[in-house]
Amino acid sequence: MNAEKRREIFQRLRTANPAPTTELNYRTPFELLVAVALSAQATDVGVNKATKRLFPVANTPEAILALGEEGLKDYIKTIGLYNSKAANIIKTCRKLLEEHDGEVPRDRQSLEALPGVGRKTANVILNTAFGEPTIAVDTHIFRVSNRTGLAPGKTVRTVEDKLMKVTPPEFKRDAHHWLILHGRYVCKARKPDCFNCPIADLCEWPEKPL
Structure with missing residues (x-):
């Protein structure tokens, strides 16, 4: 996947959800x-x-x-x-x-x-x-990164390192939340909702039904 396509993926995810955050409730x-x-x-x-x-x-x-x-x-x-x-x-x-x-x-x-x-x-x-530009790779992010071709890797750490390398700086702070939410609600493990995916045309998953 080239840099232009990666940028467009994050651009679309940001357009759909400009201020993503965790779904865990907390105040401090x-x-x-x-x-x-x-x-x-x-x-x-x-x-x-x-x-x-x-x-x-x-x-x-x-x-x-x-x-x-x-x-x-x-x-x-x-x-x-x-x-x-x-x-x-x-x-x-x-x-x-x-x-x-x-x-x-x-x-x-x-x-x-x-x-x-x-x-x-x-x-x-x-x-x-604390607003640091880190990316925590959970099962959702690991799946999305590998399935789409955004940042493929065989281990969680490999995917994290690759995401940190290829994610444009302006998207790094929110990339973690965009990718988790995308994996949780759209690019699901068993039945990915490719027909309602905002980045389906950019995704490089060979099995997508489009």
């Missing part, structure tokens, strides 16, 4: 960190239902530590892997208070040092909470 970087930690192998809808109950009661490291691990589980037990997620969130809250004055750090190294926080989560926080 810490709330986003908790929501993203809960979202692994869970839907955003399911996470939002849990945090709608949790955040009015506890939305700071101090407040969640006061709940304790068992207390936290009561709020997130509808979410998959809630036992390990609760343990990691409690450890993260302790580390934030001990090393970062209770604030979510703005650098990748510190974020990835938090329990349960990997590169993808760090990218989401840097991008969505």
